[in-house]
Amino acid sequence: MSNKPTHKTSSGELAGFVRLNEGIKGVVLIAFQINIMALNAILLAHRAGEVALGFGVISKELRSLSVELTGLMQELSNDAYLAVNLISDLLRQERRYRLLKKATDLVVNPSPALRDVMVRREEEFSLITHRVRDVRLRLLDRLEDARKLCQFGTAISRSAKIEAAYGREYGRALAEVSQEFDQKIQNILPSIEALCTGMQRR
Amino acid sequence: MKTAQTIYQEGSHRWVVIARDPSKPDCVIDTNEYLISREGDNLLTDPGGSEIFPAVFAALSTIVDPMSIRYLFASHQDPDIISSLGLWLECNPDIRCYVSRLWSSFIPHFGGDENSLVAIPDEGMSMPLGSGQIEYVPAHFLHSSGNFHLYDPDARILFSGDVGAALMPPEEDELFVRDFDKHIRHAEGFHRRWMGSTEAKLDWCERASRMKIDMLCPQHGSIYQGDDVMRFINWFAELPVGLSTFRHRR
Numbered sequence: 001m002s003n004k005p006t007h008k009t010s011s012g013e014l015a016g017f018v019r020l021n022e023g024i025k026g027v028v029l030i031a032f033q034i035n036i037m038a039l040n041a042i043l044l045a046h047r048a049g050e051v052a053l054g055f056g057v058i059s060k061e062l063r064s065l066s067v068e069l070t071g072l073m074q075e076l077s078n079d080a081y082l083a084v085n086l087i088s089d090l091l092r093q094e095r096r097y098r099l100l101k102k103a104t105d106l107v108v109n110p111s112p113a114l115r116d117v118m119v120r121r122e123e124e125f126s127l128i129t130h131r132v133r134d135v136r137l138r139l140l141d142r143l144e145d146a147r148k149l150c151q152f153g154t155a156i157s158r159s160a161k162i163e164a165a166y167g168r169e170y171g172r173a174l175a176e177v178s179q180e181f182d183q184k185i186q187n188i189l190p191s192i193e194a195l196c197t198g199m200q201r202r
Numbered sequence: 203m204k205t206a207q208t209i210y211q212e213g214s215h216r217w218v219v220i221a222r223d224p225s226k227p228d229c230v231i232d233t234n235e236y237l238i239s240r241e242g243d244n245l246l247t248d249p250g251g252s253e254i255f256p257a258v259f260a261a262l263s264t265i266v267d268p269m270s271i272r273y274l275f276a277s278h279q280d281p282d283i284i285s286s287l288g289l290w291l292e293c294n295p296d297i298r299c300y301v302s303r304l305w306s307s308f309i310p311h312f313g314g315d316e317n318s319l320v321a322i323p324d325e326g327m328s329m330p331l332g333s334g335q336i337e338y339v340p341a342h343f344l345h346s347s348g349n350f351h352l353y354d355p356d357a358r359i360l361f362s363g364d365v366g367a368a369l370m371p372p373e374e375d376e377l378f379v380r381d382f383d384k385h386i387r388h389a390e391g392f393h394r395r396w397m398g399s400t401e402a403k404l405d406w407c408e409r410a411s412r413m414k415i416d417m418l419c420p421q422h423g424s425i426y427q428g429d430d431v432m433r434f435i436n437w438f439a440e441l442p443v444g445l446s447t448f449r450h451r452r
Contacts, residue, residue, distance in 0.1 A: 103289075
Protein backbone atom coordinates (compact mmCIF):
# COMPACT_ATOMS: atom_id res chain seq x y z
CA MET A 1 0.00 0.00 0.00
CA SER A 2 2.76 2.41 -0.95
CA ASN A 3 0.34 4.97 -2.40
CA LYS A 4 -1.84 4.70 0.70
CA PRO A 5 -2.53 8.10 2.21
CA THR A 6 -2.62 8.22 5.98
CA HIS A 7 -5.84 8.51 7.91
CA LYS A 8 -4.94 12.15 8.49
CA THR A 9 -4.65 12.98 4.77
CA SER A 10 -7.91 11.19 3.92
CA SER A 11 -9.65 13.09 6.70
CA GLY A 12 -8.18 16.34 5.33
CA GLU A 13 -9.39 15.40 1.87
CA LEU A 14 -12.86 14.70 3.23
CA ALA A 15 -12.91 18.13 4.89
CA GLY A 16 -11.77 19.67 1.57
CA PHE A 17 -14.70 18.19 -0.34
CA VAL A 18 -17.13 19.24 2.37
CA ARG A 19 -15.78 22.82 2.10
CA LEU A 20 -16.12 22.61 -1.69
CA ASN A 21 -19.78 21.76 -1.30
CA GLU A 22 -20.27 24.79 0.96
CA GLY A 23 -18.52 27.01 -1.63
CA ILE A 24 -20.79 25.63 -4.36
CA LYS A 25 -23.84 26.64 -2.33
CA GLY A 26 -22.51 30.24 -2.26
CA VAL A 27 -22.08 30.29 -6.06
CA VAL A 28 -25.55 28.80 -6.61
CA LEU A 29 -27.05 31.57 -4.47
CA ILE A 30 -25.36 34.29 -6.53
CA ALA A 31 -26.38 32.55 -9.77
CA PHE A 32 -29.98 32.58 -8.54
CA GLN A 33 -29.72 36.31 -7.77
CA ILE A 34 -28.34 36.96 -11.30
CA ASN A 35 -31.25 34.99 -12.75
CA ILE A 36 -33.82 37.14 -10.93
CA MET A 37 -31.94 40.33 -11.79
CA ALA A 38 -31.75 39.30 -15.45
CA LEU A 39 -35.49 38.57 -15.50
CA ASN A 40 -36.21 42.05 -14.12
CA ALA A 41 -33.73 43.54 -16.59
CA ILE A 42 -35.52 41.81 -19.50
CA LEU A 43 -38.82 43.36 -18.33
CA LEU A 44 -37.18 46.77 -17.93
CA ALA A 45 -35.66 46.53 -21.41
CA HIS A 46 -39.08 45.57 -22.76
CA ARG A 47 -40.60 48.69 -21.18
CA ALA A 48 -37.77 50.85 -22.50
CA GLY A 49 -38.50 49.55 -26.01
CA GLU A 50 -36.29 50.38 -28.99
CA VAL A 51 -33.54 52.12 -26.95
CA ALA A 52 -32.86 49.03 -24.85
CA LEU A 53 -33.01 46.27 -27.47
CA GLY A 54 -29.30 45.49 -27.04
CA PHE A 55 -29.64 45.59 -23.27
CA GLY A 56 -32.50 43.08 -23.49
CA VAL A 57 -30.40 40.67 -25.56
CA ILE A 58 -27.53 40.90 -23.05
CA SER A 59 -29.91 40.35 -20.12
CA LYS A 60 -31.17 37.16 -21.79
CA GLU A 61 -27.57 36.01 -22.22
CA LEU A 62 -26.91 36.65 -18.54
CA ARG A 63 -29.99 34.72 -17.60
CA SER A 64 -28.85 31.76 -19.73
CA LEU A 65 -25.44 32.07 -18.09
CA SER A 66 -26.95 31.86 -14.62
CA VAL A 67 -28.94 28.75 -15.61
CA GLU A 68 -25.83 27.14 -17.09
CA LEU A 69 -23.78 28.04 -14.02
CA THR A 70 -26.43 26.55 -11.72
CA GLY A 71 -26.39 23.32 -13.77
CA LEU A 72 -22.61 23.19 -13.61
CA MET A 73 -22.68 23.72 -9.85
CA GLN A 74 -25.22 20.91 -9.51
CA GLU A 75 -22.84 18.57 -11.37
CA LEU A 76 -19.98 19.75 -9.15
CA SER A 77 -22.12 19.14 -6.08
CA ASN A 78 -22.93 15.60 -7.28
CA ASP A 79 -19.22 14.92 -7.78
CA ALA A 80 -18.38 16.37 -4.36
CA TYR A 81 -21.04 14.07 -2.83
CA LEU A 82 -19.53 11.10 -4.68
CA ALA A 83 -16.07 12.09 -3.46
CA VAL A 84 -17.28 12.34 0.14
CA ASN A 85 -18.75 8.83 -0.16
CA LEU A 86 -15.57 7.43 -1.68
CA ILE A 87 -13.35 9.02 0.95
CA SER A 88 -15.63 7.80 3.75
CA ASP A 89 -15.22 4.33 2.27
CA LEU A 90 -11.47 4.90 2.05
CA LEU A 91 -11.33 5.85 5.72
CA ARG A 92 -13.27 2.69 6.61
CA GLN A 93 -10.93 0.60 4.45
CA GLU A 94 -7.91 2.24 6.06
CA ARG A 95 -9.16 1.30 9.51
CA ARG A 96 -9.92 -2.27 8.47
CA TYR A 97 -6.56 -2.57 6.77
CA ARG A 98 -4.79 -1.28 9.88
CA LEU A 99 -6.56 -3.83 12.12
CA LEU A 100 -6.06 -6.74 9.71
CA LYS A 101 -2.39 -5.79 9.28
CA LYS A 102 -1.96 -5.70 13.04
CA ALA A 103 -3.59 -9.15 13.31
CA THR A 104 -1.33 -10.52 10.54
CA ASP A 105 1.75 -9.10 12.26
CA LEU A 106 0.78 -10.71 15.57
CA VAL A 107 0.24 -14.17 14.06
CA VAL A 108 3.46 -16.21 14.02
CA ASN A 109 2.88 -17.91 10.66
CA PRO A 110 0.11 -16.12 8.76
CA SER A 111 -1.69 -18.52 6.45
CA PRO A 112 -1.67 -17.92 2.68
CA ALA A 113 -5.42 -17.28 2.93
CA LEU A 114 -4.76 -14.41 5.35
CA ARG A 115 -2.12 -12.98 3.02
CA ASP A 116 -4.69 -13.17 0.20
CA VAL A 117 -7.08 -11.13 2.33
CA MET A 118 -4.42 -8.43 2.74
CA VAL A 119 -3.70 -8.40 -1.00
CA ARG A 120 -7.43 -8.03 -1.75
CA ARG A 121 -7.63 -5.16 0.77
CA GLU A 122 -4.71 -3.40 -0.94
CA GLU A 123 -6.26 -3.85 -4.37
CA GLU A 124 -9.60 -2.53 -3.16
CA PHE A 125 -7.88 0.41 -1.51
CA SER A 126 -5.94 1.23 -4.65
CA LEU A 127 -9.14 1.07 -6.72
CA ILE A 128 -10.93 3.56 -4.47
CA THR A 129 -7.89 5.85 -4.38
CA HIS A 130 -7.93 5.94 -8.20
CA ARG A 131 -11.64 6.68 -8.24
CA VAL A 132 -11.12 9.59 -5.83
CA ARG A 133 -8.37 10.91 -8.11
CA ASP A 134 -10.66 10.64 -11.17
CA VAL A 135 -13.44 12.51 -9.39
CA ARG A 136 -11.02 15.25 -8.35
CA LEU A 137 -9.80 15.66 -11.95
CA ARG A 138 -13.40 15.84 -13.17
CA LEU A 139 -14.15 18.45 -10.51
CA LEU A 140 -11.19 20.52 -11.67
CA ASP A 141 -12.43 20.34 -15.28
CA ARG A 142 -15.88 21.52 -14.24
CA LEU A 143 -14.41 24.32 -12.13
CA GLU A 144 -12.39 25.42 -15.18
CA ASP A 145 -15.63 25.47 -17.21
CA ALA A 146 -17.25 27.57 -14.46
CA ARG A 147 -14.33 29.99 -14.49
CA LYS A 148 -14.60 30.44 -18.28
CA LEU A 149 -18.33 30.97 -17.95
CA CYS A 150 -17.75 33.70 -15.36
CA GLN A 151 -15.14 35.35 -17.55
CA PHE A 152 -17.72 35.39 -20.33
CA GLY A 153 -20.20 36.83 -17.80
CA THR A 154 -17.74 39.60 -16.92
CA ALA A 155 -17.42 40.52 -20.59
CA ILE A 156 -21.14 40.67 -21.23
CA SER A 157 -21.88 42.54 -18.02
CA ARG A 158 -19.47 45.22 -19.32
CA SER A 159 -21.36 45.21 -22.62
CA ALA A 160 -24.52 45.76 -20.55
CA LYS A 161 -22.92 48.92 -19.12
CA ILE A 162 -22.24 50.19 -22.65
CA GLU A 163 -25.75 49.34 -23.80
CA ALA A 164 -27.17 51.16 -20.74
CA ALA A 165 -25.56 54.36 -22.01
CA TYR A 166 -27.96 54.29 -25.00
CA GLY A 167 -30.99 54.01 -22.77
CA ARG A 168 -32.02 57.74 -22.84
CA GLU A 169 -34.65 58.28 -20.11
CA TYR A 170 -34.11 54.64 -18.96
CA GLY A 171 -30.34 55.13 -18.99
CA ARG A 172 -29.99 55.56 -15.25
CA ALA A 173 -32.09 52.54 -14.35
CA LEU A 174 -30.29 50.37 -16.92
CA ALA A 175 -26.91 51.61 -15.68
CA GLU A 176 -27.81 50.63 -12.12
CA VAL A 177 -28.86 47.15 -13.26
CA SER A 178 -25.70 46.68 -15.33
CA GLN A 179 -23.60 47.79 -12.36
CA GLU A 180 -25.29 45.16 -10.19
CA PHE A 181 -24.68 42.51 -12.86
CA ASP A 182 -21.02 43.37 -12.85
CA GLN A 183 -20.79 43.22 -9.06
CA LYS A 184 -22.51 39.83 -8.88
CA ILE A 185 -20.27 38.33 -11.55
CA GLN A 186 -17.21 39.79 -9.79
CA ASN A 187 -18.41 38.14 -6.58
CA ILE A 188 -18.56 34.70 -8.21
CA LEU A 189 -15.08 34.72 -9.73
CA PRO A 190 -13.12 34.75 -6.43
CA SER A 191 -15.35 31.92 -5.13
CA ILE A 192 -14.60 29.82 -8.22
CA GLU A 193 -10.88 30.67 -7.94
CA ALA A 194 -10.93 29.63 -4.27
CA LEU A 195 -12.63 26.34 -5.14
CA CYS A 196 -10.03 25.66 -7.88
CA THR A 197 -7.15 26.47 -5.53
CA GLY A 198 -8.66 24.31 -2.79
CA MET A 199 -8.91 21.33 -5.15
CA GLN A 200 -5.49 21.80 -6.78
CA ARG A 201 -3.77 21.95 -3.41
CA ARG A 202 -4.80 18.36 -2.59
CA MET B 203 -1.74 -9.77 23.88
CA LYS B 204 -4.69 -11.93 24.90
CA THR B 205 -4.06 -15.53 25.75
CA ALA B 206 -6.04 -18.62 24.82
CA GLN B 207 -6.71 -21.21 27.50
CA THR B 208 -8.63 -24.45 27.18
CA ILE B 209 -11.29 -24.70 29.89
CA TYR B 210 -13.01 -27.90 28.72
CA GLN B 211 -11.93 -30.77 26.52
CA GLU B 212 -13.55 -34.10 25.73
CA GLY B 213 -12.07 -35.66 22.60
CA SER B 214 -12.30 -33.11 19.80
CA HIS B 215 -14.94 -31.18 21.71
CA ARG B 216 -13.44 -28.23 23.54
CA TRP B 217 -14.03 -24.77 24.92
CA VAL B 218 -11.21 -22.25 24.82
CA VAL B 219 -11.38 -18.86 26.49
CA ILE B 220 -9.53 -15.92 24.99
CA ALA B 221 -9.07 -13.38 27.71
CA ARG B 222 -6.98 -10.87 29.60
CA ASP B 223 -5.33 -8.45 27.23
CA PRO B 224 -2.78 -6.35 29.17
CA SER B 225 -1.89 -4.42 26.00
CA LYS B 226 -5.41 -3.28 25.19
CA PRO B 227 -6.09 0.47 25.22
CA ASP B 228 -7.37 1.60 28.65
CA CYS B 229 -10.45 3.14 27.06
CA VAL B 230 -11.62 -0.26 25.76
CA ILE B 231 -13.33 -2.70 28.14
CA ASP B 232 -11.67 -6.12 28.39
CA THR B 233 -13.73 -9.01 27.07
CA ASN B 234 -13.77 -12.79 27.09
CA GLU B 235 -14.25 -14.61 23.82
CA TYR B 236 -14.98 -18.33 23.80
CA LEU B 237 -14.10 -20.73 21.03
CA ILE B 238 -16.30 -23.83 20.89
CA SER B 239 -14.73 -26.44 18.73
CA ARG B 240 -16.16 -29.83 17.83
CA GLU B 241 -15.04 -32.14 15.04
CA GLY B 242 -13.61 -29.25 13.08
CA ASP B 243 -16.67 -27.00 13.47
CA ASN B 244 -15.54 -23.77 15.11
CA LEU B 245 -17.82 -21.21 16.71
CA LEU B 246 -16.69 -18.00 18.42
CA THR B 247 -18.94 -16.32 20.97
CA ASP B 248 -19.16 -12.52 21.21
CA PRO B 249 -16.08 -12.02 19.02
CA GLY B 250 -15.57 -8.51 20.37
CA GLY B 251 -15.00 -5.01 19.11
CA SER B 252 -12.94 -3.95 16.10
CA GLU B 253 -10.10 -2.56 18.18
CA ILE B 254 -9.43 -5.86 19.93
CA PHE B 255 -9.78 -7.92 16.73
CA PRO B 256 -5.99 -8.25 16.20
CA ALA B 257 -5.48 -9.52 19.76
CA VAL B 258 -8.37 -12.02 19.51
CA PHE B 259 -7.25 -13.18 16.07
CA ALA B 260 -3.65 -13.68 17.19
CA ALA B 261 -4.60 -15.52 20.40
CA LEU B 262 -7.00 -17.72 18.46
CA SER B 263 -4.26 -18.57 15.94
CA THR B 264 -2.32 -20.32 18.71
CA ILE B 265 -5.19 -22.86 18.96
CA VAL B 266 -6.85 -23.07 15.52
CA ASP B 267 -6.55 -21.42 12.14
CA PRO B 268 -8.72 -18.30 12.68
CA MET B 269 -9.76 -18.50 9.02
CA SER B 270 -11.52 -21.76 9.92
CA ILE B 271 -14.07 -20.02 12.16
CA ARG B 272 -17.39 -20.93 10.63
CA TYR B 273 -19.88 -19.44 13.07
CA LEU B 274 -20.06 -16.38 15.25
CA PHE B 275 -22.59 -15.90 17.99
CA ALA B 276 -23.47 -12.40 19.20
CA SER B 277 -25.36 -12.40 22.51
CA HIS B 278 -26.64 -8.93 21.61
CA GLN B 279 -25.85 -5.89 19.52
CA ASP B 280 -23.33 -3.87 21.53
CA PRO B 281 -20.09 -2.72 19.84
CA ASP B 282 -17.88 -4.57 22.34
CA ILE B 283 -19.74 -7.73 21.31
CA ILE B 284 -19.81 -7.67 17.53
CA SER B 285 -18.32 -4.56 15.92
CA SER B 286 -15.49 -6.75 14.60
CA LEU B 287 -17.95 -8.62 12.36
CA GLY B 288 -16.79 -6.80 9.19
CA LEU B 289 -13.21 -7.87 9.85
CA TRP B 290 -14.17 -11.51 10.40
CA LEU B 291 -16.11 -11.45 7.16
CA GLU B 292 -13.05 -10.02 5.39
CA CYS B 293 -11.20 -13.15 6.49
CA ASN B 294 -14.00 -15.56 5.70
CA PRO B 295 -17.02 -14.26 3.75
CA ASP B 296 -18.80 -17.57 4.43
CA ILE B 297 -19.00 -16.97 8.19
CA ARG B 298 -22.53 -17.02 9.58
CA CYS B 299 -23.30 -14.88 12.59
CA TYR B 300 -26.17 -15.92 14.87
CA VAL B 301 -27.92 -13.05 16.60
CA SER B 302 -31.38 -12.10 17.87
CA ARG B 303 -33.79 -11.30 15.06
CA LEU B 304 -34.13 -7.86 16.62
CA TRP B 305 -30.65 -6.85 15.54
CA SER B 306 -30.45 -8.34 12.06
CA SER B 307 -30.94 -4.93 10.47
CA PHE B 308 -28.81 -3.04 13.01
CA ILE B 309 -25.67 -5.16 13.03
CA PRO B 310 -24.98 -4.63 9.29
CA HIS B 311 -23.81 -1.15 10.38
CA PHE B 312 -20.76 -3.06 11.65
CA GLY B 313 -20.60 -5.31 8.57
CA GLY B 314 -22.38 -8.25 7.00
CA ASP B 315 -25.78 -8.52 5.37
CA GLU B 316 -28.84 -10.75 5.24
CA ASN B 317 -26.65 -13.61 3.97
CA SER B 318 -24.11 -13.44 6.77
CA LEU B 319 -26.59 -12.93 9.64
CA VAL B 320 -28.82 -15.70 10.92
CA ALA B 321 -31.75 -14.34 12.95
CA ILE B 322 -32.49 -16.26 16.15
CA PRO B 323 -36.22 -16.27 16.93
CA ASP B 324 -37.31 -14.89 20.32
CA GLU B 325 -37.96 -18.36 21.73
CA GLY B 326 -34.39 -19.46 20.92
CA MET B 327 -33.20 -22.39 18.83
CA SER B 328 -30.73 -25.26 18.62
CA MET B 329 -28.06 -25.74 16.01
CA PRO B 330 -25.69 -28.58 15.24
CA LEU B 331 -22.02 -28.15 15.98
CA GLY B 332 -19.93 -31.12 14.93
CA SER B 333 -21.68 -34.23 16.19
CA GLY B 334 -23.45 -32.32 18.96
CA GLN B 335 -25.97 -29.57 19.43
CA ILE B 336 -25.77 -26.16 21.06
CA GLU B 337 -28.74 -24.15 22.23
CA TYR B 338 -29.42 -20.45 21.99
CA VAL B 339 -31.20 -19.70 25.25
CA PRO B 340 -33.42 -16.58 25.57
CA ALA B 341 -32.13 -13.96 28.01
CA HIS B 342 -34.10 -10.99 26.76
CA PHE B 343 -33.77 -7.71 28.68
CA LEU B 344 -30.60 -9.00 30.37
CA HIS B 345 -29.54 -6.44 29.42
CA SER B 346 -30.47 -6.04 25.78
CA SER B 347 -34.08 -6.35 24.61
CA GLY B 348 -32.96 -9.04 22.15
CA ASN B 349 -30.49 -11.12 24.13
CA PHE B 350 -29.38 -14.77 24.04
CA HIS B 351 -27.04 -17.03 25.94
CA LEU B 352 -25.43 -20.15 24.51
CA TYR B 353 -25.70 -23.51 26.23
CA ASP B 354 -23.62 -26.55 25.42
CA PRO B 355 -25.44 -29.49 27.08
CA ASP B 356 -22.61 -31.98 26.52
CA ALA B 357 -19.96 -29.71 28.05
CA ARG B 358 -22.52 -28.38 30.58
CA ILE B 359 -21.26 -24.86 29.95
CA LEU B 360 -23.45 -21.76 29.70
CA PHE B 361 -22.03 -18.73 27.94
CA SER B 362 -23.99 -16.02 29.72
CA GLY B 363 -22.99 -12.82 27.92
CA ASP B 364 -23.20 -9.88 30.31
CA VAL B 365 -24.94 -11.91 33.04
CA GLY B 366 -22.28 -12.77 35.58
CA ALA B 367 -19.95 -10.10 34.28
CA ALA B 368 -17.69 -8.30 36.73
CA LEU B 369 -15.51 -5.24 36.33
CA MET B 370 -12.48 -6.27 38.29
CA PRO B 371 -9.36 -4.44 39.40
CA PRO B 372 -6.23 -5.75 37.62
CA GLU B 373 -4.83 -7.33 40.81
CA GLU B 374 -7.95 -9.51 41.21
CA ASP B 375 -8.41 -10.30 37.54
CA GLU B 376 -8.42 -14.12 37.85
CA LEU B 377 -9.76 -16.31 35.07
CA PHE B 378 -11.89 -18.38 37.49
CA VAL B 379 -13.78 -17.12 40.51
CA ARG B 380 -11.77 -18.21 43.58
CA ASP B 381 -13.53 -16.35 46.36
CA PHE B 382 -17.20 -15.82 45.47
CA ASP B 383 -17.96 -13.25 48.18
CA LYS B 384 -14.95 -11.17 47.26
CA HIS B 385 -15.59 -11.50 43.54
CA ILE B 386 -19.28 -10.70 43.56
CA ARG B 387 -18.65 -7.21 44.94
CA HIS B 388 -17.20 -6.35 41.54
CA ALA B 389 -20.32 -7.69 39.82
CA GLU B 390 -22.94 -5.95 41.96
CA GLY B 391 -22.87 -2.41 40.57
CA PHE B 392 -22.79 -3.72 37.01
CA HIS B 393 -25.81 -5.99 37.49
CA ARG B 394 -27.83 -3.37 39.37
CA ARG B 395 -27.39 -0.83 36.62
CA TRP B 396 -27.35 -2.98 33.48
CA MET B 397 -29.98 -5.59 34.28
CA GLY B 398 -33.05 -3.39 34.34
CA SER B 399 -35.88 -5.90 34.63
CA THR B 400 -36.67 -7.88 37.79
CA GLU B 401 -39.20 -9.97 35.86
CA ALA B 402 -36.64 -10.93 33.22
CA LYS B 403 -34.00 -11.60 35.87
CA LEU B 404 -36.24 -13.96 37.89
CA ASP B 405 -37.40 -15.75 34.76
CA TRP B 406 -33.78 -16.34 33.72
CA CYS B 407 -32.75 -17.46 37.25
CA GLU B 408 -35.60 -19.94 37.35
CA ARG B 409 -34.65 -21.45 33.98
CA ALA B 410 -30.90 -21.40 34.69
CA SER B 411 -31.39 -23.15 38.05
CA ARG B 412 -32.97 -26.09 36.19
CA MET B 413 -30.09 -26.41 33.73
CA LYS B 414 -27.07 -28.62 34.35
CA ILE B 415 -24.26 -26.08 34.41
CA ASP B 416 -20.69 -26.84 35.40
CA MET B 417 -19.35 -23.51 34.18
CA LEU B 418 -21.03 -20.16 33.73
CA CYS B 419 -18.92 -18.09 31.37
CA PRO B 420 -19.56 -14.34 31.18
CA GLN B 421 -18.26 -11.96 28.54
CA HIS B 422 -16.38 -9.84 31.10
CA GLY B 423 -14.64 -10.95 34.28
CA SER B 424 -14.14 -14.39 35.79
CA ILE B 425 -15.74 -17.76 35.05
CA TYR B 426 -18.00 -19.34 37.71
CA GLN B 427 -17.62 -23.09 38.17
CA GLY B 428 -18.98 -25.82 40.41
CA ASP B 429 -21.03 -24.56 43.36
CA ASP B 430 -20.29 -20.95 42.45
CA VAL B 431 -22.68 -21.30 39.51
CA MET B 432 -25.71 -21.84 41.75
CA ARG B 433 -24.34 -19.30 44.23
CA PHE B 434 -24.36 -16.77 41.44
CA ILE B 435 -27.88 -17.67 40.30
CA ASN B 436 -29.19 -17.32 43.87
CA TRP B 437 -27.31 -14.07 44.40
CA PHE B 438 -28.69 -12.65 41.16
CA ALA B 439 -32.24 -13.73 42.00
CA GLU B 440 -32.00 -11.79 45.30
CA LEU B 441 -30.31 -8.71 43.86
CA PRO B 442 -32.61 -5.70 43.59
CA VAL B 443 -32.38 -4.34 40.04
CA GLY B 444 -34.29 -1.89 37.90
CA LEU B 445 -35.38 1.70 38.22
CA SER B 446 -36.31 1.49 41.91
CA THR B 447 -32.65 0.90 42.75
CA PHE B 448 -31.44 3.77 40.62
CA ARG B 449 -30.36 6.36 43.14
CA HIS B 450 -29.65 9.18 40.72
CA ARG B 451 -33.08 9.38 39.13
CA ARG B 452 -34.92 12.68 39.43
